[in-house]
Amino acid sequence: MTASVSVLLADDQELLRDALSTVLGADPRIRVTGGVGDGASAVEYVRAHHVDVVLMDVRMPGMDGISATAEVLHVSPTTRVLILTTFDLDEYVFAAVRAGASGFLTKDTRPAALADAVCRVAEGDAAVAPRAAAALLQHVRRQILPSGDPLASLSPREREVFGLLARGASNADIGARLFLTGNTVKTHVRAVLSGLGLPDRIHVVIWAYENGMVRPGDGNLRGAGGAEDHPPG
The missing domain is CATH 1.10.10.10 (Winged helix-like DNA-binding domain superfamily/Winged helix DNA-binding domain)
Structure with missing residues (x-):
């Protein structure tokens, strides 16, 4: 991968956004371009500034991560959304994947694995928390x-x-x-x-x-x- 992957962090916890920015920013393949605290702000950010990947929380005030995922992909079809969640078997996470997210990982994912997942998603691949892969398919109607x-x-x-x-x-x-x-x-x-x-x-x-x-x-x-x-x- 020659060019760095631009990433937007969308999470209502500022402390977590700062931690993620530090972790991902340490990887030379990734460039964190901004952080927002709700889904509506994520959509507006992508509308104004193209990013390769949005690292999205599901549960945020106002517009949640599910609605935001659909809107982000409507505004910028080439942008990829990677859900970062507390629980890997959360039905809301599955709904976000159905809305177009390219996968999801839990917030306890190791930094190196998270960075690798961001890069894979940017290249059109997918990333799913290992324990949730079978459950994801069971939720497909x-x-x-x-x-x-x-x-x-x-x-x-x-x-x-x-x-x-x-x-x-x-x-x-x-x-x-x-x-x-x-x-x-x-x-x-x-x-x-x-x-x-x-x-x-x-x-x-x-x-x-x-x-x-x-x-x-x-x-x-x-x-x-x-x-x-x-x-x-």
Whole structure:
């Protein structure tokens, strides 16, 4: 990553904002550009000053983090939101992810892990507190599979990549499974996100569950025509 990641801190506790600013500011990859105490101020800040990532608390006075996440992404679709919360199984956090957040971590996350997560999210990846990954999928409401082929816009190779993304595979996993270079994987991942109109990898997983293409625990993807349907010989 050549350019620093610009970050806005949105939390109603000034002491925590100061601590986060110190921790993240010590990482040469990150540049903290400001801090605000409520959701409405976060939206206005992003409207006036583009930032790569908003590190957002959920429970704030006035406009909460859920509404603020949706508004921030409406004002600046290229900005990413990473939720920082006290409880990793908070239903409000799941609602924020559904509103477009690229993931969430707990406030006791180690500084190095938090900085890494901010950088991953800025690059279009996702970050989810490990203990909450399964619970997140359980909170995804199943919808009826739309008529026609929901993956019609994807090429056969992109469908394979989608199939692995839907199971949470990393770029390295995808490359090893499909015998692709790192840059080629990144190109296909971007094409999948663009073709499905999704902001990042975590929303690929949610989209697959919502459309009935993945069932919790069964490891099977239906309709993707992907790598799991045709394992290499």
